[in-house]
Amino acid sequence: MAYKQTQKYHGTVNSIVLAPCLFAVVDNTVAIWLNHGKDITNRRYANDEVLINPLTVSRLRLKWKFFAGKDISATPAVDSGVVYFPSWNGYLYAVNAFTGASIWKQNLSELTGLNGTGIVVNVTVSRSTPTIVNDLLIVGIYGPAVVIALKRSNGKLVWSTQLDPRPRVQITMSGTAFLGAFYVGVSSLEEALPAAQCCTFRGSLVKLDVRTGRVLWQTYMLPDNGGKLGGYAGAAIWGSSPSIDIIRRHVYVATGNLYTAPANVTECQEKQNNQTTPPTQPDQCIGPDIHFNSILALDMNSGKIIWSRQLGGYDIFYFACLTPNNPDCPPGPNVDADFGEAPMLLSIFANGTKRDVVVAVQKSGFAWALDRNNGNIVWFKLAGPGGEEGGGQWGAATDGRRVYTNIANSNRQNFTLKPSNRTTTAGAWVALDANSGEILWSTANPSNDTAQAPVSVANGVVFAGSVASNGPIYAMDANTGKILWSNNTGATVYGGISRFRNNDSTAQLSPSETRTLFQVQKLLEYPEALQGWNNWTSFCYLPPSSSLKIVCTNNHITEFTVIGKKSSPSHSPKPASGKFTVSQQTLSETFSTDSLFTVLAKLSNLKVLSLVSLGIWGPLPAKINRLWSLEVINISSNFIYGEIPSSISTLRNLTSLVLADNLFNGSVPDLKSLVLLQELNLGGNNIGPEFPSLSNSLVSITLSNNSLRSEIPSEVKNFAKLQQFDISSNKFLGPIPPSLFSLPSIQYLSLAQNQLSGVLPMNISCNAELKFVDISQNLLIGKLPSCLGSNSSNRSVLYSWNCLSSSYYSKYQHPSVFCNKEALAVKPSNKSKEQESKSNINFGLVIVIIGCVVVIAVVLGLLVLFIVRRAERNRSDDNIHNRSVAGKWSIRSSPRSYIDARRVAQTIRLAALGLPPYRVFTLEEIEDATNNFDPKNLIGEGSQGQLYKGWVRDGSVVLVKSLKLKQKNLSQSLMQHMGVLSKLRHRHLVSILGHCIVTCQDHPNTASAVFIVHEHVSNGSLRDYLNDWRKKDMLNWPQRMAITIGVARGVQFLHTGIAPGIFGNKLKIDNILLDDSLTAKISSYNIPLPFKVDSESPLGGQDKHLRAEIAEKEDIYQLGVILLQVITGKLITSASETNELKLELEKGLTESKLRAATDPSIQGTFAYQSLKTTVEITINCLGKDPSKRPSIEDVLWNLQYSIQVQEGWTSSGNLSTQM
Structure with missing residues (x-):
């Protein structure tokens, strides 16, 4: 690394330019740029950008400038609406990404207690991009070689670690963080010493613990020289941010030139006539384990070097070589061809074969693609002229299709551009085919100056800067190299552009709504999801998580979702008195629902409100209608009691109303006016007794686990859009309307655990899209209609514990007397008052008769049940499924268990956020997922079966457990087993995603295999x-x-x-x-x-x-x-x-x-x-x-x-x- 190169970094740059800037705001969320290369692959690629493209980039306009008074040479790091960067004035800054306002600044001398080294500047400075690691900011000091960690919120020092005690050793590159560790290279300016004093420094890569700063390992690039002159020195890691391969567990890094070498090396070089080998070969005079001008792969855990590839030939260089014909300069080519940028990780297709490669561009102008497994050269290409300051340095970029690099052309050589064949002596930018290294285009710097700054790419646009005094930033078409846009920043550009922002809307939250959020935070008693807010929090740009999502439109909050961790009423101890009491699972006694909704009403543009599992208690206030713009309400899994206020029916924009798993009681207000409502979920309350009056526009109705006691209204036949209907675990009476099964859109029908009675007509029709029917635990008699008796891979029908008559499933049915008696007991009365008066005359006689009948029925029922249960223990396996589908194998779902597996609370289902709906897989899908049970995918085997890793069709990874079955008690066991499976979904379980049962055509009542599909936790x-x-x-x-x-x-x-x-x-x-x-x-x-x-x-x-x-x-x-x-x-x-x-x-x-x-x-x-x-x-x-x-x-x-x-x-x- 040459001195004049370093010197340029404190020239004319005195502002950080965030032109409409800093890669991508998309749909009110901000992309992050965590380190110099954006992420652990160092590709400098904003892969999530969608708004900026070759057609729209010309609309970018300057948003703001931040003046530090001294140079800013690092690519800014950005996260959560905050920009972090150091300046050569000795400060580290945190700035609001949307306004340019300063959030905090820290003087590094005061913060660390370090004194400036006097090298280049006389203050303690950092010249590299800070690395964002959760709540920390980690950055290296430009002499001495110290790494520090600061709190992102206020810039306060957390830890400080010195990596090398020698005075001229420094950190000039940006580190990379992964899995609790921070990887950083060590550099030096010993090469600037007089020849008699140079050099003993050895470059190294260091792994630090993120939380403590403790050194976990340090690997040197050269053999130990004992601190004495005359040995190998140099091989600094000065511009190469480490890249992380999480599959191979490798960390890749590139090194600089030698400063000095033993006498035998220089003597060898003289004998070789000062010639070196081709750039693809190590120099013949250099011994093994000398990792200068090299790309290396190291083991992440131990720091052991896995492989090293030295590229560019002989290269011993220090500052004496800047003077032509200086006798102190070692003999040889002295090309100063070191690597000064991060290796990039990508996958390509070379000659039709997929290869995982690491790509870097050298100061010599050569671009290299090496196999990540062994360091073999896949392709190489001279992208442009090299020089002491490049060639390529500080950072190339790739979108996977092309590799983009700057060519500084610091020596002002003639440079022939492609495809125009025009010649320039300026710097340029070059695109190479990622698969082959072929040069696709090269574009000269229009300002006719060098191009020192790294490049970045986003959505078909390449961004780069010029060192010209007016500081232009250029945007080029990634496909052609054509310049699409430029902006003069007024200051030389050496740092890279880190991310860009849509300039259409600032989406800055109004001060009143910011205050409202802090009030809500306080009223909800600071749940975990809302902790960490401060006066600088950019609420509209907080990254969404499983527990918090805030969306803004035109400076107003339109969505506010908070999901807590408190239990719901169904999973909390019931008070002995039956009355509500405040507990550890609720908010405190001072909480007020009235106050909460009064404050929420200030968010006048709110469309989506979700407050789930937060321990909210009290009545739902009528003033909820003040949130007139609401389209979605979800306040499930809380402790809200009382009746649902009738004012909720005035929220005419509602499309989803979820009040499940609370303590609501009484009747539901008339909701027919909510003609836009598509989802209604009132499950898990104490609502009743009448079925609510609803709009027929509904798509999903869930009323399960309530106290509804009426007949299913005939009006449901008009619900043409209804797809899901769940009224299970209530006390519904009377017959099931046959039209339910043939509704035009119906797919899911759960009527289980009610008191529905009567006979289902044999000729009822079922919608072809009806996938799931549960009529179990009712009082139905007669036979199962044919369209429900055809269980197949695409329809599950559960019907146990009724009084249905058939030899196939009588084992899991009550005797007919049971249903007759129970139906009589719950049959609604149609008598007039006069009839009731007359009947009272003979009331005593009727009571006696009924009493006798009941006693006899109970005795007979117990006797029959005793006989049936005794037969169950002695009976061989029966299958309650009716038949297999055609073919040798068939896939079927199992009936739900007759145990009360349905009473899993809504809060538990919410805890499984991010999981797909439970489903029944076909054998074909299981075979596809495991590649026909390829042994390569077998990850475990035991007495119960085998465990395979698989990939389902949406690309997600799953685990498939293949169970070995015995035929004894198979049908009964499967029924109990599969009924619970779909409920085993929880935040703290490896959840079950689905199952597949395989039956053999020769034995349709037995199953030969069961496959259970689990989520994969890696x-x-x-x-x-x-x-x-x-x-x-x-x-x-x-x-x-x-x-x-x-x-x-x-x-x-x-x-x-x-x-x-x-x-x-x-x-x-x-x-x-x-x-x-x-x-x-x-x-x-x-x-x-x-x-x-x-x-x-x-x-x-x-x-x-x-x-x-x-x-x-x-x-x-x-x-x-x-x-x-x-x-x-x-x-x-x-x-x-x-x-x-x-x-x-x-x-x-x-x-x-x-x-x-x-x-x-x-x-x-x-x-x-x-x-x-x-x-x-x-x-x-x-x-x-x-x-x-x-x-x-x-x-x-x-x-x-x-x-x-x-x-x-x-x-x-x-x-x-x-x-």
Whole structure:
């Protein structure tokens, strides 16, 4: 790296130009630019840009300028509407991306206590792009070689780590963060020393812990020279941001030239007549393991060099070589051909074969594509003339089709452009075919100056800057190189353009609505999703997440969605009095729904309002109609009680109304006026008794789990758009209208667990699109109509526990007397008052007769049930399905279990955000997903079956479990089993996405195979994190508490979210998987598998309730073992180890003893009282007497209390170094 190159970085640049600038605002969301190369692949490609394109780029206009008073040479980093960059004045800035207003600035000398080195400038500076890592900003100092981490919110210092103590060593490049680690290269200006003092520096790549700054490994590019002159020196990593290959677990980096080499090397070079090898070959005079001018792949975990490719031949260069014929300059070509930019990761098709490559452009002007596996050259091309300052440097870009690079042409050589064949001596920009390296076009710098700045690409437009004094930025057509737009910034452009912004609408939130959001945050008592807001938060540009989404249009909020983590009424203990009481799952006693909706009404443009699982309690105020623009309301899974206000029917724009899983009661107001309403979900309340009056425009109606007691109105025949109709778990009476099954759009029909009676006509027709019908647990008699009896792969029909007569399914039906008696008991009365008066005369006699009939019926019913149940235990397998579809194999769904699996709360379904709807897969789909069960996709095998990795047709990765079945009790077991499957979907479970049952044509009443499709969680297990010290360090105490609370919530769902509960779940850290956000998910929990019969269990002879109780307490014990390992950081492999660690914790709960017993890697991150609470509940979970172990609710309560204590401790300002 030449001196004059460095010197130029403090010339005339004195402003950062965010021309309509900084890549892409799309639909009110902001793309992020996390580091110098945008992300871990360093492709400098805004792949999410849609608004800026070759047709619209000319509309860009200057938005604002920010003047720092000194040069700004780094590509800005941008996230959440904030721009971060350093200046050569010694400050680091955070600026509002939409206004240019300063948010904070930090003087690096004052912040770090470092003194300027006097190299180039006399203040402590950074010259590189800061790297955004969650809540941190990490950046290197331009001498000494120190890396610092700051809080993004205020710029306060978090940690500081020196990587090399020598005075002229520095950080000149931007680092890359991935999975809790920060990778950064070390550079030097020793090459500027006089020849007699140069040089001993060796370039290195360093891996740091993101949270602490601790050095995890440091790999040098040259052999140890003992700090003495005359050995190998140089190979700095000065402009090459590391790139991360998450599949191979490689980190790629490129290095600079040698400063010096041993005498034998220079002597060899003289014998070679000062000639070197072709650029594709290592120089013949250089020994092995000399990684100068090289692209390297290193192992992410160890730092070991996997492969290295030295490119460009002999190159020993330091500043003495800038003087022509200087005798101090080592002999040789001295081309100064080092790499000064990040390697880019992409996949190409070379000669028709897919290759994963790493691409970089050298200061020599050569572009290289190397195979990521071994470093072999796939293609190379001289893109343009090289020189001490390039050639290519600071950053090429690629969109996957082309590679775009600057050619600085610092030596002003003749440069022939393509395809025009015109010659220039200026800098230029070049596009190469990514697959072959062929030059597609080259465009000269119109300002006739060099082109030092990196390029960026977005949606068919290439952006670049010029070092001309007027500072033009150019936009070129990526396909042709034609210049489409330019803007003079007024300052030389050396830094890259990081992202662009749509200039049509600023979408800056009005101050009044900003205040409203802070009021809502306070009224909702600061839920997790709303934490971290401050006066600089750009609400309209917060990235959407699973718990928060804010959308703005024309400076106003139009969507506000908040999803909390509190339980709903169906998963909270019921008060003994039956009256509502404030609890830990609700907001506090001071909360007021009236106040909340008064404040929300200030958001006059709000169209979508979702407040879910937040513990909101109280009546829904009539003033909700003040939110007149609402189109979607979802306030499900709260504790809102009372009647639904009639004013809600005046919200004429409503298309979706979801009030499910609350405590509403009484009648539903007339909603016929809501002609735009498409979705109505009032499930899981206490609404009744009459069916509500509704508009026939509805597409989905859910009224399940209420107190509705009426006949299904005949008006439903007019609901031509209705696709889903769920009125299960009510007390509906009378016959089922036959028209329900043939509605023009109907697809899903659930009428289960009511008191519907009568006979279904045999000739009713079913809509061809009807996929699911559940009429189970009613009082139906007669035979099943033919269109419902044709179960196939595309229609599931559940009809158990009625009084239907057929030899195929009588085993799972009540005797006919049962339905006759029950139907008589619930039959609505049609008598007039006069008739009732007359009937009272003989009332006593009637009572006597009815009493006798009831007694006789009960006795007969019990006798019949006894006979039927006894026959069940002795009967061989029957299948309640009617028949297979044609062909050798058929795929069928199973009837839902007669247990109350339907009573899974709406909050649980919401917890599975991001999952596709549960579905029945065909065998063809299973075979396609696994590539016909290719052994390469087999990832596990056991006595119960095999586990395959697969890819479904939408491209998502799944796991397919193939179960080995026994025929004994198959039909009954499958019915119970499959009925629960669709309900096993929860934030803290590895959820089930669907199933497939295969039957054999020769035996249509038996199934030969069952496939269960699970979601795929790919970030490793809790064991992986506790077993790897690098990963373990990522898990501080709050993170570990979040994981254990997630496990406890998953167990709570298994125990109480399904009826009957699921126990005996084999909980262990191997089965606790962590997703990309470290959310815990329980895998391998106890699905009631078809082949797990009682006789095979050691508890088989015991009463099932006793077995469940024992298994429940065993789950608690296993949860205690998990907690024990989380606290101590020690992996447990035996019961004796569990007892030893438990005894160690029981010795004392004093602060000093607990500190000694806990994992050293969490020291300083926990509050003592938080740790003590967790230890106490852990010891209780591990109690020898199962009956004295706590319930899962007790465990969860204690863990939540522990994290509340921890949050209070953290917010009080305790540092990570304090206990």
